[in-house]
Each structure stands twice: as structure tokens, then as C-alpha cells.
Amino acid sequence: MNSEIKDLKLSKAGLEKIEWADRGMPVVAMIREELKKTKPLKKVKVAACLHVTSETANLMRTLKDAGADVKLCASNPLSTQDDVAASLVKDFGLEVFAVRGINRDGYYRHIRKSLFHSPHITMDDGADLVSLIHQNGSVSEQPRGGTEETTTGVIRLRSLAACGRLKYPIIAINDADTKHLFDNRYGTGQSTIDGILRATNVLLAGKNFVVCGYGWCGRGVASRARGMGAQVIVAEVDAVRALEAVMDGFRVMALKDAAKIGDIFVTVTGDTTVLGQSHFPLMKDGAILANSGHFDVEIDLKALRRLAKSVRPTRPMVEEYSLRNNRRLYVLGQGRLVNLACAEGHPPTVMDMSFANQALSVVYLTRQAGKLPKDVAPVPREIDQRVARLKLKTLGISIDQLSAEQKKYLASWELGT
Ligand code: NAI
Numbered sequence: 001m002n003s004e005i006k007d008l009k010l011s012k013a014g015l016e017k018i019e020w021a022d023r024g025m026p027v028v029a030m031i032r033e034e035l036k037k038t039k040p041l042k043k044v045k046v047a048a049c050l051h052v053t054s055e056t057a058n059l060m061r062t063l064k065d066a067g068a069d070v071k072l073c074a075s076n077p078l079s080t081q082d083d084v085a086a087s088l089v090k091d092f093g094l095e096v097f098a099v100r101g102i103n104r105d106g107y108y109r110h111i112r113k114s115l116f117h118s119p120h121i122t123m124d125d126g127a128d129l130v131s132l133i134h135q136n137g138s139v140s141e142q143p144r145g146g147t148e149e150t151t152t153g154v155i156r157l158r159s160l161a162a163c164g165r166l167k168y169p170i171i172a173i174n175d176a177d178t179k180h181l182f183d184n185r186y187g188t189g190q191s192t193i194d195g196i197l198r199a200t201n202v203l204l205a206g207k208n209f210v211v212c213g214y215g216w217c218g219r220g221v222a223s224r225a226r227g228m229g230a231q232v233i234v235a236e237v238d239a240v241r242a243l244e245a246v247m248d249g250f251r252v253m254a255l256k257d258a259a260k261i262g263d264i265f266v267t268v269t270g271d272t273t274v275l276g277q278s279h280f281p282l283m284k285d286g287a288i289l290a291n292s293g294h295f296d297v298e299i300d301l302k303a304l305r306r307l308a309k310s311v312r313p314t315r316p317m318v319e320e321y322s323l324r325n326n327r328r329l330y331v332l333g334q335g336r337l338v339n340l341a342c343a344e345g346h347p348p349t350v351m352d353m354s355f356a357n358q359a360l361s362v363v364y365l366t367r368q369a370g371k372l373p374k375d376v377a378p379v380p381r382e383i384d385q386r387v388a389r390l391k392l393k394t395l396g397i398s399i400d401q402l403s404a405e406q407k408k409y410l411a412s413w414e415l416g417t
Contacts, residue, residue, distance in 0.1 A: 003089045004097045004110060006082035014057075014087030021054035024348030026394035027356040027387060028058055035066035040363045042067035047119035049111055049129035050149065051079040051340055052088075052098040055351035061092050062359050068121075073114040074098035075125035075149075077107045078333060079340035108132070115139050120369075121362055122146035126294050127153035134160065134167060145365030145372065146170045147358055151184070151215070152270045152294035157376050169372035171361045176379035178353040178387040180216045187346030189220020191339035192266060192292040193228065199317045199332045199342040200288060202264070205229030210262035212255065213269035214241040217292060221266055222250055233258050237271075255279055264288045266338070267298035277303035285327040290338040299335045317342045356387045 022029060035041070046068045050056045056072070063070050072094060074080045080100040088094045097110035111132055118141045124130050130146055130153075133139055145168055148154050154172045161170075173179055196202065209230035211222045222232045222245070235255045236242035245252050255275070258265075259282040267274045270293050277300060291298045305311065308321040314330065321329045333341030346354075360383045365372070392399060402410070409415055 002113065002116075003085075003095050004099065004113065005085040005089055006099045008086050008090055010083040011086040011090040012083075014054075014081070014083035014085065015091050017054040017081065017084055018057040018061075018087055018091075021348040021351075022058050025055065025058050025352040025355070027352045027390045028062055028359065030390060030394070031356055031359050032058075032062040032065050035062065035359070035363070039067035041366060044068045044121060044362075044366050045117045045119045046070045046121045046123065046362065047114040047117070047129060047143075048072045048123035049075045049114060050123060050125045051075055051345055052085050052096065053079065053081050053340070053345045053351075054084050055346065055348050055355060057084050057088050057092070058348075059351075059355040059358055060088060060094055062355075063362060064092060064094060066359070066363070068362075069117065071095045071114040071117060071119070072098065073110040073129075074102070074107070075128060076337060076340060077102045077104075078336045079345065081344070120144045121365055123149070123358065123362070124153055125149035127156040130157060130160075130170065134165065143168050144369040147173050147361050147365070148376070149173050149354065149358070150294055151180070151217075154376060155270060161375050166374050166376070168374055169365070170376050171365060171379055172376050173354060173357050173361060173379060176357045176384045176387070178384050178391070179357055179379075183346060183350045183354045184216035185220035187220070187350035188217040188268065188292055188339060189222075189224040191343055191346050192217075192221045192268070192290070193224045194344075195292075195338035195340075195342035196264065196266070196288070196290055196332065199290075199315065199338070200330070202288065204264075207231065207263040208233060208258075208261050210235060210255075210258045210265045211250075212265065212267040212274050212298070213271070213293070214238075214245045214250075215268070215270075217268040219248075221268055221292065222248075225264075225266075226250075230264070233262065256282065259283050262287060264290070266290050266292055268292045269298060270294060272297040273300045273303075274298045276300040277307060280304055280307050280329060281323065281325055281327075283327065283329055286330070287327075288330045288332065289335075290332040290342075291335050292338050294337065296335040299331065301331065301335050304329065304331070353387050353391055356390065357383060360386070 080098040097113045209225040234245040259279040314320045
């Protein structure tokens with residue numbers, strides 16, 4: 001095997017983590033049992049570029065049990081759980097290319113290695129893998145289809161499709177209701193707070209907590225920070241979302257104003273340079289800066305470095321920037337996804353739904369090979385609905401069904417009173 005991981009000896013702890021996550025992922029487990037019997041992915045080569053976490057491990061073993069030949073690389077240099085990577089290699093026989101803290105060259109070398117077998121299906125989180133395939137044709141044969149996990153990746157791929165250059169169909173997992181309504185909102189909401197707390201041990205109650213971006217993730221972060229007693233301030237650029245934040249009970253203001261009063265700042269926009277050189281000098285001494293958006297471009301660290309007299313680590317995953325105005329700012333996880341760099345990412349319960357969509361979409365793409373347009377497509381509604389039904393079942397919740405009369409009423413335009 002050609003795997004590149006930190007240390008195979010870490011596998012025991014990794015296996016324990018994978019098994020723990022599996023307990024919170026009953027939908028993926030049910031799908032795994034089904035696919036193990038039917039083997040719809042027999043001889044299908046898969047390259048997956050995802051955060052190498054215990055939840056991802058359970059998705060990977062599901063694909064393998066379905067018959068696929070899987071290679072896995074990391075979608076972020078700081079999100080890899082080295083023990084999980086070791087267990088995937090040792091206990092599940094997968095090829096994995098992922099080492100936490102790898103440099104840029106190593107990161108891209110790992111992505112290229114995951115493509116060595118010229119995959120039929122690609123799985124991405126942020127579109128780095130697909131982007132590499134499109135930039136330098138690093139595969140001899142065109143993949144048949146792919147999936148994309150996150151908002152930022154879907155945006156990148158839509159722009160590739162819009163200029164007519166997307167070479168194969170991609171399913172936007174992020175846009176499934178059973179993904180963004182739960183993973184982005186409750187997963188990012190909780191795990192972002194978790195990352196901040198693990199890195200700093202700061203008390204949130206009474207702090208001014210600034211959330212930049214009130215999308216699916218931002219709503220989750222804001223509501224969870226409020227739940228911990230913080231005074232939440234939202235900064236937005238979209239008028240409707242800003243209004244929504246106002247009516248959800250948050251203070252909304254421009255960042256130049258929030259910069260002066262914030263104790264903790266979290267960016268979750270998918271945008272670049274959200275916190276930049278005009279904001280840093282305004283911030284209070286001791287302000288904490290974290291990012292939970294996909295790329296490490298939301299906090300302009302280059303500008304912050306230029307403004308700093310000195311930079312030093314103060315705790316694991318916390319760097320202190322001493323500015324020329326003698327104020328100190330603290331950046332968490334090098335400005336990378338704070339929930340993955342400083343904590344363990346989303347809890348299994350939400351990844352259960354995201355990854356059920358992933359597994360079923362890979363099977364769908366395989367069955368539909370050659371029939372789908374080279375475009376970014378939604379997760380088929382039946383898959384999304386099936387995932388919701390299975391999740392409710394595993395939670396022991398049954399819901400009502402429409403009666404024949406109700407179905408007729410809802411389908412008609414003639415019936416009023
Ligand atoms: P979204 O599109 O629902 O929301 C983004 C919001 O940010 C929008 O309301 C937009 O108007 C706002 N925004 C854009 N530029 C801004 C600026 N300069 N200042 C203030 N607001 C701005 O996207 P979603 O789903 O909330 O995702 C946000 C980011 O989080 C993406 O990069 C996504 O890939 C990432 N993500 C991270 C996860 C994690 O585990 N940390 C999980 C899921 C998504």
C-alpha cells in the first residue's frame with residue numbers, strides 16, 4: 001500500500017473514535033448493511049478529498065463495503081485526525097494520504113496521489129480535487145461523476161459549469177435539505193463554539209460575540225453563542241439576511257462598528273478578507289479571531305502580520321499578534337476552520353445525514369453514468385426524503401401521513417372552502 005499517514009501505531013485510538021462515531025451514525029450504518037449485500041459499487045474507483053475525521057471514516061468503509069476501490073486524501077491541512085487515518089489503513093485496508101499539519105506542497109501531493117487510479121467518481125469538500133483535475137488533467141480518464149460536500153465547493157463548481165468548462169456531472173450534496181439544514185446550522189453552530197472553547201477556555205457569557213455572515217452556518221453559530229449567554233452581533237452584506245438576523249433578535253451592524261466592541265469574532269461567509277486591515281487596529285486588546293468558513297482567507301492574516309510587531313504562539317492552536325498600537329489579538333487555528341482545527345468537527349449525528357446523502361449519491365451517479373449533463377445537479381429529491389425518513393426512524397419518531405382526501409385537496413385548485 002502507498003498510504004502516506006503520520007503513524008500506523010496510532011490506529012487503536014483511531015478505531016475507538018471511528019466506532020464511537022458509528023454509534024451516532026445509524027442511517028449510514030443501515031445504508032452500509034444494504035450496500036454490503038448488493039455491492040452496487042463493485043469495481044468502481046473512488047477518490048475522496050474530505051476532512052479525515054471519524055465520521056468520514058464511516059462513510060469510507062461504507063463505500064468499500066459496497067465494493068468500491070477507495071483512495072482518501074484530506075480536504076484541509078489541519079483537519080486530519082492522524083489516529084483515524086491510521087485505523088483506516090490498518091483496520092479497513094484503505095489507501096489514505098493525509099497528515100495533520102502538512103505543508104501546501106504535501107497537501108497537493110496527497111490530492112494527486114488519490115487520483116493515481118484514475119477514479120470513476122470523485123468526492124470533494126471545497127472542490128480542490130475537481131479543480132486539480134480541471135487545471136492540469138491529472139487523470140488519464142475522465143471521471144463519470146462527482147459529489148461536492150460544502151457551500152464553497154458548490155460555488156466554485158457552479159462557476160466552472162457557468163463558463164461551460166465542467167467536464168463531468170457533480171451532485172451538490174450541500175444543497176440537500178438533510179445536509180445544510182442540519183450539518184451547516186447545528187453542526188457548524190455547535191462545533192465552532194466547541195473549537196473556540198477548547199482552544200481558549202474563554203467564558204462566553206457576557207461577551208460581545210460577532211458573527212460575520214448570517215447564512216446556514218452563521219445562523220447556527222449565532223444561536224449557539226446566544227445560548228451560552230453571549231451578546232451576539234451579526235455582520236452581513238445581504239440585506240434580507242441582515243433583516244432576518246434583526247428579527248431573530250440579534251444586533252446587526254457594519255463590521256467597522258462591531259470591530260470596536262467585539263470580544264470574539266467568527267467569520268463564516270465563504271468570502272475573502274472579511275476581517276481585514278481596516279478592522280484590526282480598531283479591535284480591543286485581547287480580542288479573539290476565529291474562522292469557520294471553508295478557506296483560510298476570511299481573516300486577512302497577511303495584513304494582520306504586517307500590522308504586528310510580533311507574533312507568538314500562546315497556547316496550542318492560539319497565536320498572539322501584538323500590534324503596533326500595543327493591542328494583542330488572538331488568532332485560533334491559523335485562521336483555518338476552527339471547528340476542525342481546534343475541535344473534532346461536526347458531531348456524528350449530523351454527519352450521519354450528510355454522508356448518507358453522499359453514499360446514496362455515489363450509487364446514483366454510478367447507475368446514471370453517461371446519462372447526466374455536465375453540470376452541478378441537486379441531490380435527487382427521493383434520496384433527500386429517504387435520508388430524512390431513515391433519520392426519523394432511527395430517532396424512534398413516527399409522523400403522520402396525508403390522507404387520500406388531504407392529498408386531493410392539496411393537489412387541486414378548484415377546492416376552496
Ligand atoms: P451561506 O451562503 O448560507 O452564507 C454565507 C453568508 O455570508 C451569506 O449570507 C452572505 O451574504 C454572507 N457574506 C458574504 N460575504 C460577507 C462579508 N464580506 N461580510 C459579511 N457577510 C458576508 O453559506 P454557509 O452554508 O453558511 O457556508 C459558509 C461557509 O462555511 C462556506 O465557506 C462553507 O463552505 C463553510 N462551511 C463550513 C463548515 C465547517 O465545518 N466549518 C460546514 C459547512 C460549511
